Amino acid sequence: MSVDLLVIGGGPVGLATALYAVRRGLTVEVLEPRPGPVDKACGEGLMPGGLAALDDLGVRPKGHPFNGIRYLARNGSAVADFTRGPGLGVRRTELHARLSEATADAGVTVRRLSATGLSQDADGVDVTTRLPxxxxxxxxxxxxxxxxDGLHSWARRHLGLDRPASRPGRYGLRQxxxxxxxxxxxxxxxxQxxxxxxxxxxxxxxGVAVLSRRRRPFAEHLAQFPPLAERLAGVGPASAVQGAGPLRQRSRHRVAGRALLVGDASGYVDALTGEGISxxxxxxxxxxxxxxxxxxxxxxxxxLAATWRCSLLTHGLLQATRPQVARRALVPLAARAPWVFSAAVNELGRSA
Structure with a gap:
């Protein structure tokens, strides 16, 4: 047996998995062919629960605090503050770098390898690999x-756990x-x-992230939000546009023998509520x-215990705002029932 646990994927969730494993006294290695830190499309907002989990791991990324969520539309606004302390806006590369440092300090080996095959028996798992x-x-x-290993997980497909989405998913862009x-x-x-x-x-x-079922250039998406477009007029972009999608990914199960799926690889509803890292x-x-x-x-x-609340809220909000009339009504409704809006935001912001 080479190690107790092999993690496929060295993004933030994979590295956090390795840190939790070390805490439990397990020997662990990580497979990640890309040199870090790796950037990707991400809303980059850490909810209070996720921030508390990172703090518990001794990982404290630099960023900018925020007090909660504010919904804005032409017909009004609605604000909900977190009751358990602020969240933190963190560049994806900063989060990845701090987690990489923590795993290195913990003695975790990250191998620059890709997984190409996986077979298992009653006692363990054999993973074949490829060099960069x-x-x-x-x-x-x-x-x-x-x-x-992310939204389009090789392992999920290889293990036969991939479940086709029932409808087209949405796409995300960030700059x-x-x-x-x-x-x-x-x-x-x-x-609209x-x-x-x-x-x-x-x-x-x-950071500005846009989610939509329509695939078009970032600038065309931005034009749908005149107040935001006006505020950013003449402001130079500080990064290239990053994209991801389709966001809707499903898995039949999260466990196949001795292989387990975590993070986006385990299934993803939508980035609508911004709780992915948490x-x-x-x-x-x-x-x-x-x-x-x-x-x-x-x-x-x-x-299921970690996921069901968020999945239920995200799915419900997606369904409720699918009709255009419902999207127009969402912000006024949230403003008229601030306690409901606040409860939903804080439910998403809590730790699992």
Whole structure:
């Protein structure tokens, strides 16, 4: 047995999985062919629960705090503050860098390899690998495998756990702008067929993410939000546009023998509520707990416990705002029932 646990995917959730494993006294290695830190389309807002989980791991990324969520539309606004302390806007690269440092300090080896095959028996898992140049790498024997390899997970497909989505998913685009944040909240702007998320990530930088079923250039999406477009007019982009999607990904199960799925690889509803990292951390913790107890099948219940609230709220909000008339009514309704809006935001912001 090479290691107790092999993690496929060295993004934030994969690295957090490794840290939880070390805490449990497990030997662990990570497979990640790309040199970090790796950037990707992400709203970059850490909810209070996710921030608390990182703090518990001793990971404290630099960023810009925000007090809650503010919905904005032409017909009004609605604001909900977090009751458990602020969230934090953090560049994806900053979060990845701090987690990489923490795993290195914990003695975790990150191998620049891709997984190409996976077979298992009653005692362990054999993972065949490939070097970045395409040559065959070593076969690694592990007691268990956790796949944290993202939305379009190789492991999910290879294990036969992929479940086709029942309808077309949405896509996300994100770009940064060199301007001081103008809001103490993550601002969510609603248009006819898209939402824009403005997250403060530094004293002189904001990230703008757009979600929509329609695929078109970032500038065309931005034009749907005149107040935001006007504010950013003449402001130079501080990063290239990053894209992701389709966001809707489903899995039949999260466990196949000694292999477990966490993070986006385990299934994803939508980025509408911005809780992706927080959910991934909770799933990582639950997966490692099941592995440490040598009861990997228990993770199905742990995954559901960590995920169901957010999935229910996200799915409900997506369905409720699918008709254009409902999208126009959302912000006024939230403003008229601030206690409901606040309860929903704080439910999403809590730790699992």
């Amino acid at each position: 140049g395409g040559e065959g790498g070593p076969t690694i024997r592990a007691g268990h495998v956790v796949a944290a 940064h702008f060199a301007i001081a944040p103008w809001s103490s909240h993550v601002d969510v702007l609603w248009a 067929d898209a939402e824009a998320y403005v997250t403060p990530v530094a004293d002189d930088l904001v 959910l991934g951390l909770a799933q990582a913790r639950a997966a490692v707990a099941a592995i440490a107890a040598d009861r990997p099948a228990d993770y199905e219940r742990g995954w």
